Amino acid sequence: MSLGWALVIAGLFTALSRTLPLLAARQTKQLATAQSAWFAALPVAVLSALAVQSALGAHLAWPGGVALVAALAVAWFTRNLLLCLVTAFVIFGALLSAV
């Protein structure tokens, strides 16, 4: 993959992650609510899950999948995006260190 395309992907992801809550809020008219954060996080989380499955080796794919599923569960039940992210990183880090 060329550096140019990598930069395009990087720019796209960082721009989307910064603006998605704003775009979601414009749809729901509820800025800075847990629902808008959840709505914004969902496509990125799904995309991450798909990419983890296809990009990483078999020994790394399952920790990524488990971490994302746990993060999604936490986000669903708590509606707390921070808790969701921390859960993902903790579980992914713990599983990676174990395999």
Place this chain on the structure above:
Amino acid sequence: MRARREHEISSGWREPIADAWPVCTFYIVFGATFGVMAHAAGWSFAAVAAASGLVYSGAAQFALIGLEQQGAGVAAVATTLAVLSLRHLTFTTALGRELAALDPLPRWLTTLGLTDEAFGLAAVRQKRVGPDAWYLARVAALLWPSWSVGSWAGWLLAGAVPALGASGTFQIAFPALFIGLATPLARAGNLRVALAAAAAVWLLGTVAAEGPALILAVAVAPLLALWRRS
């Protein structure tokens, strides 16, 4: 409209500059490190400028250097950047009131210029005086060029300061910056719990496995602080 104007506090430039200059300094030096490393990896000046101007994320940019050197594919690049970018969702969401008070052009520019440090400064400001849209916009306007200029300088001076990229300074400076930004937001009780948890996890991690100790420490500490808060 009245609710929107309530958050549109015009603080002038003095306070944003006074608060943001340490971070600007850090950005210039840290950006220079990126420029040096990118130069060593064979990146052109245009690529460095594009990365700092358009991606504008230290974590993503440093990761890109590694990914590019390893010849990573599209999926690996996308996965890494998606995970690294997730945190930005929380920034925009938490600062929604400030951003909503801005006119469309400054709102989108400020949103695209949100970083961990800009968020930290704005969150502290929010706690002290309430949502302040223009404070956030001005902080973002100060930090973005600092990072870019730093990375340009690093690339241009790469031959003169070859050791900059390997400097161990950032092992101390980076966590210290975050501690400085986060501490004003923490309540005393939460801070004590977070510090104790981080220290315990770090100590356990250094005994069991050195690598993930720091990650576990910084992740478990806020979890415990959140749990205590609830």
